Amino acid sequence: MLRAEDANDATDRRIAEGLSKRTGGELRLLRYTRDPKDAARLRDLLEISEDYKGGVVPTKQPDGASYSYFCKAPHGMEIARGEGDSPELAICDGFLDFLSRPLR
Secondary structure, X not given: OXXXXXXXXXXXXXXXXXXXXXXXXXXXXOOOOOOHHHHHHHHHHHOOOOOOEEEEEEEEEOOEEEEEEEEEOOOOOEEEEEEEOOHHHHHHHHHHHHHHOOOO
């Protein structure tokens, strides 16, 4: 789970480096954890077509509200799951989860 204090350059760098390694693309440091548009780019990468289903839902935790993000492949296999203090952080956590899974 990513907390508000994780919304920083270090977390954004982890995401950018993982994205660059996974895609073979250029390293682009964006504000994934702090900018809704940049977090939406990650979500678009996960939900690459209409066959991939994803969503952000609010959840209640003992220490306050948070958000969960999930993404499932066309055959129902979960490819990413994340939690965060904001929708953007939940998407970022889900993207980091996706990066930690082996390529199929």
